[in-house]
Amino acid sequence: xxxxxxxxxxxxxxxxxxxxxxxxxxxxxxxxxxxSSEKMLNKVPLMKSDCVVLELEDGVALTSKAVARSNAVxxxxxxxxxxxxxxELGLRVNSFASGLLEDDLKELSKAEVLPAAFMIPKVDxxxxxxxxxxxxxxxxxxxxxxxxxxxxxxWIESARALLDMPRIVSSVINLHRNSGFFKLDAVVFGSDDFxxxxxxxxxxxxxxxxxxxxxxxxxxKAFQLQAIDSVYIDLKDEEGLRxxxxxxxxxxxxxxxxxxxxxxxxxxxxxxxxxxRVEWAKSLADAFSMHQQGGTGAFSFRGQMIDRPLLLQAMNxxxxxxxxxxxxx
Ligand SMILES: CC(C)(COP(=O)(O)OP(=O)(O)OC[C@H]1O[C@@H](n2cnc3c(N)ncnc32)[C@H](O)[C@@H]1OP(=O)(O)O)[C@@H](O)C(=O)NCCC(=O)NCCSC(=O)C[C@](C)(O)C(=O)O
Ligand SMILES: [Mg+2]
Numbered sequence: 001x002x003x004x005x006x007x008x009x010x011x012x013x014x015x016x017x018x019x020x021x022x023x024x025x026x027x028x029x030x031x032x033x034x035x036s037s038e039k040m041l042n043k044v045p046l047m048k049s050d051c052v053v054l055e056l057e058d059g060v061a062l063t064s065k066a067v068a069r070s071n072a073v074x075x076x077x078x079x080x081x082x083x084x085x086x087x088e089l090g091l092r093v094n095s096f097a098s099g100l101l102e103d104d105l106k107e108l109s110k111a112e113v114l115p116a117a118f119m120i121p122k123v124d125x126x127x128x129x130x131x132x133x134x135x136x137x138x139x140x141x142x143x144x145x146x147x148x149x150x151x152x153x154x155w156i157e158s159a160r161a162l163l164d165m166p167r168i169v170s171s172v173i174n175l176h177r178n179s180g181f182f183k184l185d186a187v188v189f190g191s192d193d194f195x196x197x198x199x200x201x202x203x204x205x206x207x208x209x210x211x212x213x214x215x216x217x218x219x220x221k222a223f224q225l226q227a228i229d230s231v232y233i234d235l236k237d238e239e240g241l242r243x244x245x246x247x248x249x250x251x252x253x254x255x256x257x258x259x260x261x262x263x264x265x266x267x268x269x270x271x272x273x274x275x276x277r278v279e280w281a282k283s284l285a286d287a288f289s290m291h292q293q294g295g296t297g298a299f300s301f302r303g304q305m306i307d308r309p310l311l312l313q314a315m316n317x318x319x320x321x322x323x324x325x326x327x328x329x
Contacts, residue, residue, distance in 0.1 A: 024319035025088050025116075025151070026329075027051045027186055027226055028271035031258040032092070035072040036064035044075065046085050048329050049264045050255065054091040056104055057121050059259075065100060069107040076111040087327060090153060091115040095122035096132050105139035114150045118182055121155040121190060125164060126171040133181055145181055152182035153228075157190030158197040162212055165219045173223065184225060188257065189216045191230035204240060206230070217252045224312070226254040235260050245270030254316075272324060273317045281314035281321075288314075 031049035033040045035056055044052055054075060060068045072091060079089065091108070094100035120132060136145050154172060156165055165187075172184045191209050192202070200208035209230065220227035229248035232241045245256055245267055256267045273281070284301055288311050291299045298307045 024316065024323065025051070025185065026255075026320045026323050027088065027228060028255040028320075029258050029264045029267040030090075030188065030228055030255060031261065031264055032059050034059040035068035035075070036060045038071060041071055041075050043261070044084070044086075044089070045079065045082060047261065047264075048085045048268075049258060049261075050086060050268065050329060051088040051090055051117070052084075052086045053119060054089070054115065057092050057094050057098075065094070065103070069104055073107060073111045076108075076113055076115060080113040085329070087323060087329070088116045088151075090117035090119045092119035092121060095120070096128050096135070097122060097124070101132070102135055102139065105135055109140045109144075114144065114148060116149075117151040117153050117185070119153040119155070119188075122157050122161075122193065123154045123168055123172075124158050124161045126167045129168060129171045129175060133175055133179070136181070147180045148182060150182050151185040152176075153186045153188060154184065155188045155190045156216060157193035159194070162194070162215060165216070166222070169219065169223050169225065186226035186228055186254070187216070187220050188228040189213060189230055192233070202233075204234065204237075206244070213248075213253075214251065221252055227252065229253040229256040231257045231259055232263065233259070235262070238266060241266050242270055268329065273321050277317055278321050281317035284310065284314045285318065 027050050029049045030051040030053055031047060032053045032055040033044060033047075035041060035054045041054070044054075054072045056065065056068050056072060076089075076091070093104040093108070118136075123129060123132070152172065154168075156162055156168070161168060169184070169187065175181045176183045189212070191206075191212070194200075194212055195202050195208060202208065206213075213229065217227045229244075232244050234240055241263055248256055249271055253271075255271055258264050258267055280302075284306060287299065287301050288306065291297075298305055300306070304310070
C-alpha cells in the first residue's frame with residue numbers, strides 16, 4: 001500500500017521548513033495518570049491514549065508530591081525501551097509559581113531517561129519561561145536538555161497568560177532556536193484554572209469559555225502548534241463529552257484532555273480524521289505535487305485556491321492518519 005506520509009513527504013520536499021512536520025506526534029487524547037497512584041501507573045504500558053501524562057500537578061495531593069515524584073522516576077526507568085501502547089509518554093510537573101518545580105526537577109534528574117515530553121502548567125508570562133529554563137539547566141545540566149528529542153508542552157490557564165499568549169509562545173520558540181532547549185509542540189488550555197482565575201461559573205455548555213477557547217486555538221494555529229482542548233469533568237456524561245469533542249475538533253483543536261480511561265475512546269474517535277477528510281488530503285497532496293512539477297504555485301482544487309497553509313493542513317491529516325493506522329490506536 002502506498003504510504004500516506006509518502007504523499008506528504010513528496011510535497012514537503014518543496015519546502016525545507018515543512019519537512020519538520022514529518023515528526024508529527026498525534027495527541028488526540030491526553031490522559032492524566034496521577035503519579036501518586038501505583039495502581040494507575042501499572043496500567044500505563046497498555047493505555048491506548050495517543051498521549052499519556054504522568055501527573056505531578058493538581059491531580060496529586062500536596063501531601064503525596066514526594067511519593068509521586070519518586071514513582072515517576074521509577075516508571076520512566078522501568079518503561080525505557082519498552083513497547084508502549086501510546087505514542088507519547090509525557091510528564092506534567094508542578095508550575096513555577098507553586099514553588100514545587102525545583103524539587104520536581106531535582107528528583108526527576110535522577111531518572112536515567114527523560115520523558116518523551118515535558119509538560120509545564122500555568123506558564124503565565126514570558127519571564128516565567130526564562131526562569132523555568134534556568135531551573136532545568138541548573139538541575140539537569142545544559143547537556144541533557146540541549147538538542148534532545150524530548151518535546152515541550154505548556155498550559156495556558158489564566159487571563160494574563162491568555163492575553164500574553166503570543167509573547168509566551170514566541171519566547172518558548174525562540175528559546176529552542178537560541179539554546180537548543182526542548183521544542184514546543186503543543187499548548188493545552190487549562191479551563192478549570194482559567195475559570196477560577198476570571199471568576200466564571202463552569203457550566204456544561206461552556207459558554208463562559210467561548211472567547212478564551214477561540215483566542216487560544218487561533219494563537220496556537222498562528223504558531224503552527226497543536227491546540228489541546230479543555231477537560232470534560234462530568235465522567236458519566238458520554239454524550240456531552242462527544243459533543244464537546246466534535247465542537248472542539250470543528251473549531252480547529254487537535255485533541256482534548258482526558259481524566260479517566262473511559263473518556264479516551266470517545267475523544268480519539270471524535271478527533272480521528274474522517275474518511276472524506278483523508279481523501280481530500282490525499283487528492284490535494286497529489287494535485288499539489290503535480291502543480292509543483294509543472295511550475296505552478298497556487299492553483300485551484302475543488303473550487304478552492306490552494307497554497308502552502310492548506311498543504312500543511314493536508315499533511316497534518318495524512319500524518320495523523322498514518323500514525324493512527326500504524327500504531328493501531
Ligand atoms: C477522577 C478519578 C479520581 C476517578 O477515579 P476512580 O478510581 O474513582 O474511577 P473508577 O471509575 O472507579 O476507576 C475505574 C478503574 O480505572 C482506573 N483509573 C481511573 N482513572 C484513571 C486514570 N486517570 N489513569 C489510570 N487509571 C485510572 C481506576 O484505578 C480503576 O482501576 P481498577 O478497575 O483496576 O480498580 C480518576 O479518574 C483520576 O484520578 N483522574 C485523573 C485526575 C487528574 O489527574 N486531574 C488533574 C488533571 S486535570 C487538571 O489539572 C485541570 C486543568 C487541565 O489543569 C485545568 O483545566 O486547569
Ligand atoms: Mg490547571
